[in-house]
Amino acid sequence: MENKEKGSKEKQILAAAEQEFLTMGYDGARTTSIARRAGVTHAMLHYYFRTKEQLFERIVDEKFSAMSHSMFAIMGDPSLPVLERIIGGVESHFDFVAENPLLPRFVINEIVARPEHCDILHKRIAHVVGALYRELQLEIDRAAENGEMERVDVRMLFISIMSMNIFTFLAYPFMEPLMGELMADREQFLKKRKAENVETILRRIKKQKDVV
Amino acid sequence: MENKEKGSKEKQILAAAEQEFLTMGYDGARTTSIARRAGVTHAMLHYYFRTKEQLFERIVDEKFSAMSHSMFAIMGDPSLPVLERIIGGVESHFDFVAENPLLPRFVINEIVARPEHCDILHKRIAHVVGALYRELQLEIDRAAENGEMERVDVRMLFISIMSMNIFTFLAYPFMEPLMGELMADREQFLKKRKAENVETILRRIKKQKDVV
DNA sequence: GAATTGTTTAACAATTTTGTTAATGCAAAA
DNA sequence: TTTTGCATTAACAAAATTGTTAAACAATTC
Numbered sequence A, B: 001m002e003n004k005e006k007g008s009k010e011k012q013i014l015a016a017a018e019q020e021f022l023t024m025g026y027d028g029a030r031t032t033s034i035a036r037r038a039g040v041t042h043a044m045l046h047y048y049f050r051t052k053e054q055l056f057e058r059i060v061d062e063k064f065s066a067m068s069h070s071m072f073a074i075m076g077d078p079s080l081p082v083l084e085r086i087i088g089g090v091e092s093h094f095d096f097v098a099e100n101p102l103l104p105r106f107v108i109n110e111i112v113a114r115p116e117h118c119d120i121l122h123k124r125i126a127h128v129v130g131a132l133y134r135e136l137q138l139e140i141d142r143a144a145e146n147g148e149m150e151r152v153d154v155r156m157l158f159i160s161i162m163s164m165n166i167f168t169f170l171a172y173p174f175m176e177p178l179m180g181e182l183m184a185d186r187e188q189f190l191k192k193r194k195a196e197n198v199e200t201i202l203r204r205i206k207k208q209k210d211v212v
Numbered sequence C: 001g002a003a004t005t006g007t008t009t010a011a012c013a014a015t016t017t018t019g020t021t022a023a024t025g026c027a028a029a030a
Numbered sequence D: 001t002t003t004t005g006c007a008t009t010a011a012c013a014a015a016a017t018t019g020t021t022a023a024a025c026a027a028t029t030c
Helices: A008-028 A031-038 A042-049 A052-073 A082-099 A103-113 A115-145 A154-170 A172-178 A186-205 B008-028 B031-038 B042-049 B052-073 B082-099 B103-113 B115-145 B154-170 B172-178 B186-205
Strands: A208-210 B208-210
Touching: A008 A031, A008 A042, A008 A052, A008 A103, A008 B008, A008 B103, A031 A042, A031 A052, A042 A052, A052 A082, A052 A103, A052 A115, A082 A115, A082 A154, A082 A186, A103 A115, A103 A154, A103 B008, A103 B103, A103 B172, A115 A154, A115 B172, A154 A172, A154 A186, A154 B154, A154 B186, A172 B103, A172 B115, A186 B154, A186 B186, B008 B031, B008 B042, B008 B052, B008 B103, B031 B042, B031 B052, B042 B052, B052 B082, B052 B103, B052 B115, B082 B115, B082 B154, B082 B186, B103 B115, B103 B154, B115 B154, B154 B172, B154 B186
Parallel strands: none
Antiparallel strands: A208 B208
């Protein structure tokens, strides 16, 4: 055999398909292009995955579950104090999105284009998410009672966190040329942006008194 | 003539194309489907716009400029005090996106797919945006000197505002089934979400002292 | 080494989609 | 009324894209 490991061709095709689907979307992706990227004939792709649709399902499954995993990252470590937990959650979620910058756009597009895809996903994760945020909401309420933080709706807080973390990467290509030197150095900008998101969330939940 | 106004068919095609391109993207859109929506033969579409590409350009131009217009909305009314100005900006930007909920996804996708499109746009608006935020930054710095607000980087603030306003609509279909009763009534949720975004930004910029 | 099984290729078929054209209609100008 | 020019249609052509198949090939098992 030419390829060391069994399934090497299959894996090559999957890797190429991931690239292609994430950047181009389902409609934009070409099976011939995927095959070319993978270095195989396009008949091979059909041999392994039968149809474009089935190949796509494989990628969707993988990516959707990565995405839902990233949502849990917001929850942070349950053993920590609630405030640290939220802030840690913001940071780890930011890091996750930074490592998978193409994922949000892909997920959003696929959901709009094929709502049926996420029905399945939602059924799988809805109750877990529900349980998690109920638990965290209790902690928040308790901390709020003690005057340690503002009483906030944890779901609203999640939306804010995801908004700021995800949008940073969604809009990067659009904003970059408009922001002058601020975004010139990507690494540095992301560091600043992460700190800004943390600060913004922190101020949202900290008990504070107006000076003015 | 059958159609009252001149250019009625042309307008019908443009409206149908807008619908189709915004929801399906360039690759997902079908010229035959656009023609069907518009109630004309697909040859008519080619007669008026020659190619799918040219029809698409028309829509892109229109939508990109709407999008850049929405960025200016964040700036608010220059005659007002800076704090009101920012808050008013958040609100009017939110309202704009609420009226054009498909726009952000479209713009983001087109930019990733065809960076050359936004080069043109950026050249048109970069200096205006630059001037506007320099002006607002001065106001912020002045207010900060007087202890009326925090000293913040206006560009970072814009990113936060756009993040929270836009993401609300981007992720709506994904979040809705996960959020229980919170998002069940769209109107009510959007009202809450707008208030939440305002509150978050307000807390980010207000001079505050920790209680804890 | 013969049979079996899974892999690979090249050629081809089917379909979808975009784009063209030649013929027709229709309204206003000459 | 004839002509001119735009609008419209239906049929067709071209291209791209997905999917199939039969045959060759390689590896493994018996």
